[in-house]
Amino acid sequence: MRERLPMRTRSKRTMATPLLDPFADLAEKLRALPGVGLRQARRMAEYLGRMPQEEVEALVRSLRALSESLARCPCCHRMFVPSQNQSGETQYCQLCGDNTRDDTTLMVVAKDIDLLTIERSGTYKGRYFVLGRLLTFSGATERGLLPLAALSERVAALPPGGEVIIALGVTADAEVTARAVSEEITPKLPPGVRLTMLGRGLSTGTEIEYADPNTLSYALRFRQPLVSPTTEEIQPAAGSEE
Amino acid sequence: MRERLPMRTRSKRTMATPLLDPFADLAEKLRALPGVGLRQARRMAEYLGRMPQEEVEALVRSLRALSESLARCPCCHRMFVPSQNQSGETQYCQLCGDNTRDDTTLMVVAKDIDLLTIERSGTYKGRYFVLGRLLTFSGATERGLLPLAALSERVAALPPGGEVIIALGVTADAEVTARAVSEEITPKLPPGVRLTMLGRGLSTGTEIEYADPNTLSYALRFRQPLVSPTTEEIQPAAGSEE
Amino acid sequence: MRERLPMRTRSKRTMATPLLDPFADLAEKLRALPGVGLRQARRMAEYLGRMPQEEVEALVRSLRALSESLARCPCCHRMFVPSQNQSGETQYCQLCGDNTRDDTTLMVVAKDIDLLTIERSGTYKGRYFVLGRLLTFSGATERGLLPLAALSERVAALPPGGEVIIALGVTADAEVTARAVSEEITPKLPPGVRLTMLGRGLSTGTEIEYADPNTLSYALRFRQPLVSPTTEEIQPAAGSEE
Amino acid sequence: MRERLPMRTRSKRTMATPLLDPFADLAEKLRALPGVGLRQARRMAEYLGRMPQEEVEALVRSLRALSESLARCPCCHRMFVPSQNQSGETQYCQLCGDNTRDDTTLMVVAKDIDLLTIERSGTYKGRYFVLGRLLTFSGATERGLLPLAALSERVAALPPGGEVIIALGVTADAEVTARAVSEEITPKLPPGVRLTMLGRGLSTGTEIEYADPNTLSYALRFRQPLVSPTTEEIQPAAGSEE
Numbered sequence: 001m002r003e004r005l006p007m008r009t010r011s012k013r014t015m016a017t018p019l020l021d022p023f024a025d026l027a028e029k030l031r032a033l034p035g036v037g038l039r040q041a042r043r044m045a046e047y048l049g050r051m052p053q054e055e056v057e058a059l060v061r062s063l064r065a066l067s068e069s070l071a072r073c074p075c076c077h078r079m080f081v082p083s084q085n086q087s088g089e090t091q092y093c094q095l096c097g098d099n100t101r102d103d104t105t106l107m108v109v110a111k112d113i114d115l116l117t118i119e120r121s122g123t124y125k126g127r128y129f130v131l132g133r134l135l136t137f138s139g140a141t142e143r144g145l146l147p148l149a150a151l152s153e154r155v156a157a158l159p160p161g162g163e164v165i166i167a168l169g170v171t172a173d174a175e176v177t178a179r180a181v182s183e184e185i186t187p188k189l190p191p192g193v194r195l196t197m198l199g200r201g202l203s204t205g206t207e208i209e210y211a212d213p214n215t216l217s218y219a220l221r222f223r224q225p226l227v228s229p230t231t232e233e234i235q236p237a238a239g240s241e242e
Numbered sequence: 243m244r245e246r247l248p249m250r251t252r253s254k255r256t257m258a259t260p261l262l263d264p265f266a267d268l269a270e271k272l273r274a275l276p277g278v279g280l281r282q283a284r285r286m287a288e289y290l291g292r293m294p295q296e297e298v299e300a301l302v303r304s305l306r307a308l309s310e311s312l313a314r315c316p317c318c319h320r321m322f323v324p325s326q327n328q329s330g331e332t333q334y335c336q337l338c339g340d341n342t343r344d345d346t347t348l349m350v351v352a353k354d355i356d357l358l359t360i361e362r363s364g365t366y367k368g369r370y371f372v373l374g375r376l377l378t379f380s381g382a383t384e385r386g387l388l389p390l391a392a393l394s395e396r397v398a399a400l401p402p403g404g405e406v407i408i409a410l411g412v413t414a415d416a417e418v419t420a421r422a423v424s425e426e427i428t429p430k431l432p433p434g435v436r437l438t439m440l441g442r443g444l445s446t447g448t449e450i451e452y453a454d455p456n457t458l459s460y461a462l463r464f465r466q467p468l469v470s471p472t473t474e475e476i477q478p479a480a481g482s483e484e
Numbered sequence: 485m486r487e488r489l490p491m492r493t494r495s496k497r498t499m500a501t502p503l504l505d506p507f508a509d510l511a512e513k514l515r516a517l518p519g520v521g522l523r524q525a526r527r528m529a530e531y532l533g534r535m536p537q538e539e540v541e542a543l544v545r546s547l548r549a550l551s552e553s554l555a556r557c558p559c560c561h562r563m564f565v566p567s568q569n570q571s572g573e574t575q576y577c578q579l580c581g582d583n584t585r586d587d588t589t590l591m592v593v594a595k596d597i598d599l600l601t602i603e604r605s606g607t608y609k610g611r612y613f614v615l616g617r618l619l620t621f622s623g624a625t626e627r628g629l630l631p632l633a634a635l636s637e638r639v640a641a642l643p644p645g646g647e648v649i650i651a652l653g654v655t656a657d658a659e660v661t662a663r664a665v666s667e668e669i670t671p672k673l674p675p676g677v678r679l680t681m682l683g684r685g686l687s688t689g690t691e692i693e694y695a696d697p698n699t700l701s702y703a704l705r706f707r708q709p710l711v712s713p714t715t716e717e718i719q720p721a722a723g724s725e726e
Numbered sequence: 727m728r729e730r731l732p733m734r735t736r737s738k739r740t741m742a743t744p745l746l747d748p749f750a751d752l753a754e755k756l757r758a759l760p761g762v763g764l765r766q767a768r769r770m771a772e773y774l775g776r777m778p779q780e781e782v783e784a785l786v787r788s789l790r791a792l793s794e795s796l797a798r799c800p801c802c803h804r805m806f807v808p809s810q811n812q813s814g815e816t817q818y819c820q821l822c823g824d825n826t827r828d829d830t831t832l833m834v835v836a837k838d839i840d841l842l843t844i845e846r847s848g849t850y851k852g853r854y855f856v857l858g859r860l861l862t863f864s865g866a867t868e869r870g871l872l873p874l875a876a877l878s879e880r881v882a883a884l885p886p887g888g889e890v891i892i893a894l895g896v897t898a899d900a901e902v903t904a905r906a907v908s909e910e911i912t913p914k915l916p917p918g919v920r921l922t923m924l925g926r927g928l929s930t931g932t933e934i935e936y937a938d939p940n941t942l943s944y945a946l947r948f949r950q951p952l953v954s955p956t957t958e959e960i961q962p963a964a965g966s967e968e
């Protein structure tokens with residue numbers, strides 16, 4: 001209760017000092033997380049700071065559990081949870097362990113979520129390599145952070161007639177990264193192995209009026225035989241998920 | 243001044259009647275314009291209704307002038323302003339009159355603005371045909387509103403080795419329209435003339451994580467030789483124009 | 485048809501000239517309408533320019549009909565549709581003609597739509613004066629465009645105990661306009677007539693965390709006796725209309 | 727490398743099983759954080775799961791440090807960092823320890839960030855009480871989670887002429903909480919102590935045309951003497967912080 005404060009304590013502070021925000025430090029750390037802005041970081045910090053200590057410990061355990069249980073697949077660099085009961089033997093992820101997949105194509109993606117998105121689309125049956133990150137447009141010197149040696153090894157093992165597909169998206173960061181990858185692996189491509197990228201063109205929802213020149217240029221250069229969709233296939237544009 | 247109202251007028255209205263909005267009718271008409279919602283139509287109506295009558299007349303003159311000066315190009319169905327000094331001779335638009343363009347390719351677009359967008363991208367040197375509109379997903383019976391006979395005539399005149407490129411975008415309306423166009427012109431295609439569409443794939447700004455399955459499927463099917471952009475070509479994503 | 489172009493016409497244009505956009509002029513005029521941006525204006529112009537001439541005439545008639553049928557109420561400056569059958573007698577709008585309303589309060593609003601919004605809220609039973617527009621923050625010299633003489637006459641006729649309520653919103657334009665109005669009418673206020681403005685404070689949807697200092701300052705200065713809402717009155721925040 | 731997988735492992739998986747997402751669990755936990763949606767939670771989880779274990783430990787230390795160093799001020803329930811060198815004596819936060827503040831007014835806020843926002847506005851010099859959270863509109867039975875007993879003690883100690891100001895915002899959650907607080911503390915108010923709330927009305931940026939009926943009703947009921955701002959005070963509406 002304010003009224004019970006001993007006089008001594010009160011008299012110590014007669015000058016106004018700027019109000020400290022104890023959550024400021026954690027907020028700053030949380031801003032490093034993807035998509036977290038200034039205000040959200042502050043709100044998350046306050047939420048975490050006010051959580052009962054046992055809930056904080058539960059979150060810590062969950063975070064550590066993930067961090068400790070996850071292993072990087074030595075083959076595709078995906079993160080996965082190895083099974084426990086194996087005697088020191090090297091383990092591979094579910095996809096690399098699936099011998100029904102096509103060993104002649106290798107798709108290079110940036111993140112695990114990209115791999116999952118492509119898997120869910122059901123259109124690809126080959127192998128993957130996950131870079132773990134994109135370079136940034138403004139920091140192209142981070143190239144050393146990419147697992148290019150491991151990727152080169154995968155590339156070098158591809159059979160003739162094989163293909164490396166760069167699937168990094170169409171952003172400035174993606175293109176900087178694609179160039180770095182391309183420069184690295186082009187000399188390692190075995191004879192008869194092609195280097196391609198996902199086709200560029202008009203994506204779902206594009207209206208010609210708003211299309212950028214670059215996309216139009218690709219769409220024109222790589223035009224396709226007209227596939228007339230059946231009535232059932234045409235869907236009104238769906239709203240975004242969130 | 244309220245106080246000077248004759249008593250007679252006042253006594254007429256002793257019951258509350260719902261307040262009439264004199265702008266409601268014009269607002270409803272303005273909603274037919276593309277991209278105009280309920281609130282904007284009401285604001286535009288109030289603005290127009292409050293405009294001095296001479297400004298209204300100026301706008302009417304400008305609208306009529308456009309409407310009267312514009313002619314539909316008999317060749318490509320674009321709207322253009324014919325020159326005045328010709329003696330009854332059929333006139334063609336600037337593009338159709340440009341004999342440096344490639345007569346073997348015919349691109350079918352929905353609107354004049356689409357044609358302008360493609361011209362500004364500098365990637366196409368063939369001929370055009372402007373449908374004037376898209377069919378709507380929910381009203382596919384409007385097919386009679388499309389100038390399909392005129393388009394068929396253009397198609398039939400293409401030389402062997404020619405190509406018709408459908409460039410209507412990737413929306414439900416665009417696909418319904420593409421199907422209608424395709425059904426109509428496929429029987430009219432001279433031997434050796436192809437029917438294609440603008441290539442589909444990843445457009446500028448796409449992140450794999452957020453790409454829809456349909457776009458991924460096209461991007462994978464029509465993958466392209468990797469063109470490693472030079473540093474100068476890579477640009478951070480630009481904001482939209484407005 | 486492209487093929488029928490006389491050789492003469494073709495040979496005239498061997499140099500590429502930039503493509504003219506015949507809709508550019510009307511598009512520029514349409515940008516003057518409230519809320520219309522560059523792209524929307526272009527789309528509206530193309531829509532209007534492609535409309536059959538008889539539809540253009542219908543729109544012109546509708547616009548002229550509004551413009552001609554509307555009259556400014558000499559009392560409140562609202563736009564309204566006078567009845568036809570009166571012999572030259574001055575007519576007033578529905579609100580000014582309603583003798584059940586409170587003659588002692590005069591609310592000054594910017595636009596007819598503001599008046600309608602307040603009427604629909606059912607909270608005000610006095611009289612109105614519609615300025616027709618706001619001054620702009622950057623063009624405060626437009627003061628002559630406001631009907632300040634007519635407003636002053638209304639103000640001067642208010643009875644003792646009366647009140648003028650400024651209801652122009654809380655934007656930079658609204659505040660510039662409120663100052664101009666205030667400077668003009670303060671000297672005209674009869675004795676015992678107050679000049680007020682709509683209360684400022686937290687509006688529906690405000691979270692303290694995101695409130696600006698100015699709003700907080702007003703909300704604190706003009707704090708109100710707590711009215712504890714009943715369960716029925718509390719509503720989850722509704723989405724916006726459009 | 728895919729090719730080195732022992733045959734045994736490969737032959738185990740001949741049937742397609744749905745791909746597991748090892749980040750799904752952590753993603754679900756992260757969704758509990760304020761403002762974190764499905765997709766952002768997934769991205770944060772992947773980021774955290776891929777972080778080197780030493781960085782994970784650094785984050786854990788920082789989170790624990792905050793959680794352990796923070797104490798709830800026994801007076802205002804704010805979270806603060808007590809100084810280390812005191813011998814078991816009860817410590818109060820910077821605000822409660824500031825004896826220049828007005829002891830007669832007590833403002834009730836939901837979160838620490840609300841308190842900071844009000845302090846930064848520089849408009850309030852009294853005392854605070856932080857509830858720590860709002861009730862939710864759909865779960866009004868959580869009332870037991872609010873520190874209402876501690877608040878009642880603060881209220882009961884207010885001197886005559888004092889005031890309790892409810893400052894919880896204007897949302898459905900805020901109003902449910904305000905009612906709970908009001909029902910609890912009204913019987914505890916000493917004689918001559920008022921219960922108020924932050925004033926409601928038009929907030930910065932409001933245009934009359936878009937104001938909701940409830941806000942208009944408050945703005946009209948609590949109208950204020952017109953304060954004509956000076957030119958310097960009027961600012962064009964600023965964009966939001968992020």
Ligand SMILES: [Zn+2]
Nearest residue numbers: 073076093096
């Ligand atoms: Zn793997």
Ligand SMILES: [Zn+2]
Nearest residue numbers: 315318335338
């Ligand atoms: Zn033409």
Ligand SMILES: [Zn+2]
Nearest residue numbers: 557560577580
């Ligand atoms: Zn009137």
Ligand SMILES: [Zn+2]
Nearest residue numbers: 799802819822
């Ligand atoms: Zn405290």
